[in-house]
Amino acid sequence: MKISKICCIGAGYVGGPTMAVIAQKCPHIQVKVVDINQARIDAWNDSDLDRLPVYEPGLDKIVADARGKNLFFSTDVDQAIKEADMVFISVNTPTKTYGEGKGQAADLKWIEKCARQIAAASDSDKIVVEKSTLPVRTAEAVKDILDNTGNGHKFQILSNPEFLAEGTAVEDLLDPDRVLIGGDTSSPDGLEAIASLVDIYANWVSRDKILSTNVWSSELSKLTANAFLAQRVSSINSLSELCESTEADIHEVSRAIGKDSRIGPKFLQASVGFGGSCFQKDILNLVYISRSYGLTEVADYWEQVIKMNDHQKGRFAKKIIKSLYNTVSGKKIAFLGWAFKKDTNDTRESAAIYVADHLLNEGANVYVYDPKVSEEQMYGDIDYLNSRSKVDNRKLLQSEDDPYDVCKGAHAIAILTEWDEFKDYDWEVIYHSMQKPCQIFDGRNLLDKEKLEKIGFRVYSIGKS
Numbered sequence: 001m002k003i004s005k006i007c008c009i010g011a012g013y014v015g016g017p018t019m020a021v022i023a024q025k026c027p028h029i030q031v032k033v034v035d036i037n038q039a040r041i042d043a044w045n046d047s048d049l050d051r052l053p054v055y056e057p058g059l060d061k062i063v064a065d066a067r068g069k070n071l072f073f074s075t076d077v078d079q080a081i082k083e084a085d086m087v088f089i090s091v092n093t094p095t096k097t098y099g100e101g102k103g104q105a106a107d108l109k110w111i112e113k114c115a116r117q118i119a120a121a122s123d124s125d126k127i128v129v130e131k132s133t134l135p136v137r138t139a140e141a142v143k144d145i146l147d148n149t150g151n152g153h154k155f156q157i158l159s160n161p162e163f164l165a166e167g168t169a170v171e172d173l174l175d176p177d178r179v180l181i182g183g184d185t186s187s188p189d190g191l192e193a194i195a196s197l198v199d200i201y202a203n204w205v206s207r208d209k210i211l212s213t214n215v216w217s218s219e220l221s222k223l224t225a226n227a228f229l230a231q232r233v234s235s236i237n238s239l240s241e242l243c244e245s246t247e248a249d250i251h252e253v254s255r256a257i258g259k260d261s262r263i264g265p266k267f268l269q270a271s272v273g274f275g276g277s278c279f280q281k282d283i284l285n286l287v288y289i290s291r292s293y294g295l296t297e298v299a300d301y302w303e304q305v306i307k308m309n310d311h312q313k314g315r316f317a318k319k320i321i322k323s324l325y326n327t328v329s330g331k332k333i334a335f336l337g338w339a340f341k342k343d344t345n346d347t348r349e350s351a352a353i354y355v356a357d358h359l360l361n362e363g364a365n366v367y368v369y370d371p372k373v374s375e376e377q378m379y380g381d382i383d384y385l386n387s388r389s390k391v392d393n394r395k396l397l398q399s400e401d402d403p404y405d406v407c408k409g410a411h412a413i414a415i416l417t418e419w420d421e422f423k424d425y426d427w428e429v430i431y432h433s434m435q436k437p438c439q440i441f442d443g444r445n446l447l448d449k450e451k452l453e454k455i456g457f458r459v460y461s462i463g464k465s
């Protein structure tokens with residue numbers, strides 16, 4: 001089947017960039033990205049490209065290129081479904097916050113809503129593509145809903161998980177390590193559906209990088225890929241604590257083990273802990289699925305990755321408190337960075353939120369500077385934890401637009417995100433504006449420790465004594 005019209009439900013961090021790239025690379029295909037969130041759609045349509053809802057290097061140019069030609073953003077979900085030959089589901093699948101599986105299982109209510117809406121709005125056969133990250137065997141439920149609530153039209157379900165990382169989404173989409181497409185490999189219709197999605201990607205990805213599997217392997221591979229990546233971060237972070245007790249240096253250890261081609265150098269950067277909307281949610285989901293099949297040891301094994309991450313965030317906060325003579329009450333602590341990594345405005349599950357919460361519990365005054373995160377977003381994140389009243393959060397946590405103001409008068413600085421610009425600050429000026437002794441807690445091992453120590457700072461780096 002030759003695809004000429006695509007609809008993508010969900011205009012978020014995945015739907016927006018992914019569809020922008022498909023539109024740019026396939027000028028012969030009309031791409032409509034739809035969402036129920038009017039403000040988000042308005043932002044995607046904003047003529048000021050600085051106001052796009054997702055910050056990703058290079059994304060503004062791609063959107064500017066394709067928007068209004070073959071890329072459209074709209075809230076008219078039904079119309080876009082009706083027109084499309086292929087419908088991507090790219091809605092959020094967060095951890096459940098209620099009921100059975102609370103705190104672990106993925107909340108699939110938005111997926112089910114999409115399936116029902118696709119069934120109701122369709123007046124022709126369609127290929128439905130799971131772009132969201134989903135528990136293995138979700139396609140079974142999606143197919144059941146489509147087949148039983150639709151108007152008699154045929155639906156093929158594909159799984160096409162997205163492997164982009166935020167901050168590098170555009171380059172990851174333009175030059176992916178692989179594209180994964182799961183489908184019904186046992187039927188001609190299934191194979192035809194797989195081939196039509198392969199043809200779309202083949203406009204810019206070489207065919208040997210496009211893998212086809214059965215649906216269940218594809219769904220499970222996405223959870224597995226994230227679990228493996230997060231496991232590497234927790235593994236190196238666990239060793240960072242051992243380094244601090246033994247005078248080994250985590251940077252040297254990472255470099256030494258990463259040179260082994262079987263291990264490889266990537267994802268061995270010790271940090272204050274991983275964040276982001278995917279790692280924790282997907283591992284918790286893997287744990288939940290394993291337990292639901294009675295696989296206790298499998299579940300316990302993966303759960304440890306999360307426990308280690310929580311420990312790493314907690315011990316960073318405790319280190320700050322201990323170094324400030326066991327009391328931070330009423331003291332100004334400067335945070336540089338709030339996003340979960342550099343080059344994104346996304347803050348979901350950012351380590352900064354948990355470290356701040358810990359310090360606020362101790363009565364600290366936390367002042368934050370992040371080049372891409374708004375004050376409103378920071379308050380939303382901290383309020384979401386429900387640790388104290390909104391009024392208290394606004395008394396204790398402040399955001400500033402100027403990093404030098406954030407550091408002025410502070411007892412300590414904590415680096416929570418590895419934004420490049422932090423390296424270039426005039427650290428002499430900052431030193432002279434702070435309370436003495438000046439302490440820096442570098443949660444990303446970003447800054448030049450020796451240089452800072454020469455200025456007079458006391459520097460704590462992860463995994464170094």
Ligand code: NAD
Nearest residue numbers: 010011012013014035036037090091092093110132133162
């Ligand atoms: P997001 O929250 O940024 O975007 C999801 C969007 O879907 C929201 O704008 C929401 O309003 C919209 N939506 C929800 N229900 C809807 C409905 N019924 N109709 C129309 N719109 C609806 O989420 P995201 O980060 O883009 O993630 C989407 C999926 O992709 C998740 O399953 C996630 O696990 C997966 N994923 C995310 C990343 C990432 O880096 N963020 C990477 C790979 C995979």
Ligand code: UDX
Nearest residue numbers: 162163164165166267268269271274275276278340341
């Ligand atoms: C991740 C996966 O990498 C991506 O393939 C998937 O599609 C979505 O989830 P993302 O969460 O956007 O992407 O960013 P990633 O680069 O994986 O970083 C996740 C977290 O781990 C960040 O907080 C990052 O700072 C941290 N991290 C990463 C480390 O602490 N050390 C590392 O060596 C690598």
